[in-house]
Each structure stands twice: as C-alpha cells, then as structure tokens.
Amino acid sequence: MVKTASKTEILLAQVAIILLIAFTAFGVVVYGLSDEVRHRIWEQLIERPTGPMAFRFILQPVMAAIAALRDGIEDAKSRRSAYFWALLTNPSEVFGRLHEGLISTARVILLGLCMDVIYQFIVLKTFYPGEAVIVAIALAFFPYLLLRGPIARIARWRLDSASVDENR
Numbered sequence: 001m002v003k004t005a006s007k008t009e010i011l012l013a014q015v016a017i018i019l020l021i022a023f024t025a026f027g028v029v030v031y032g033l034s035d036e037v038r039h040r041i042w043e044q045l046i047e048r049p050t051g052p053m054a055f056r057f058i059l060q061p062v063m064a065a066i067a068a069l070r071d072g073i074e075d076a077k078s079r080r081s082a083y084f085w086a087l088l089t090n091p092s093e094v095f096g097r098l099h100e101g102l103i104s105t106a107r108v109i110l111l112g113l114c115m116d117v118i119y120q121f122i123v124l125k126t127f128y129p130g131e132a133v134i135v136a137i138a139l140a141f142f143p144y145l146l147l148r149g150p151i152a153r154i155a156r157w158r159l160d161s162a163s164v165d166e167n168r
Helices: 007-031 035-050 056-077 083-089 094-124 129-167
Strands: none
Touching: 007 094, 007 129, 035 129, 056 083, 056 094, 056 129, 083 094, 083 129, 094 129
C-alpha cells in the first residue's frame, strides 16, 4: 500500500517540476547547446565539489538517501517491486513510481536548486539555470533512484528472515 501524499508534498513536487522545466528552457534559450556551452558546463560542474559550499555534495545525497530508506522500507513491507527495476521493466508503473520519487525528493531538489543559484552568484557572478538543474538532479534524485531498490531488497530480506525466525 502506497502512502497518500499530502497537499503540501504535491505542491512542492509541482513547484520542483515547474522550476526544473523553466530553468532548463531558460538555459537553452539564453545559452543554447553549442559545444562551447557543453564544455563550460562540464568544466564548471567538475570544479563545484572543491569550491565553496562543497558540503552540499554530502548533504543533498544524504537527504536523498534518507528518503530512499523510508520509501525502500515501505516497498519491502508492501512487497512492491524494486524501484529502479520497475521503472525499467514495467511501463504501466513508470509515471506513478516517478511521481512517488519526485514527491519524496522534491524538498531536496528545491534545496539543491537554491543552493546552486547561491553558489553561482557567489563564485561565477552569473546564473546558468541549466547547470543548477543538472546539479540538483545529480545530487537529489540520482542517489534516491540508485538506493531505493537495494534498500528495499535488504529490508525485504531482513523482514523475511525475521518472519522465519518467528515461525520456529
């Protein structure tokens, strides 16, 4: 059974999606997608973990991992398929499962966007919205995506072994 999202959680997810789309569109319109732009993006992304505000490269993935832990345990209790595996193999579940993941990580994504905007104004003295989107997704959603399934498997294994021990 899936926990029903509150109105606030749904609103945060909607705001996150709107900002991700708006930042991406704005970045493409203003800066384009030339080789020079792609080179600048990768160069600046590589420099971020060693610059100011590097703590976010630990903070945001940890927050995403906590969300994955909570949801992975719920998946194990309800005997649902692994998150990433369901996204890859079950087309009928893709939208619903992505929606769950977005609701769980919306706060972390919004935090990531805000922190990267601050970083850019402090360090780069300008704003590249596409880079903020890349960093927010990489630090907030990817760790969640990669950890939720393995956490669910481990939790299911522990739940199964606990039930076997109880039956003895």
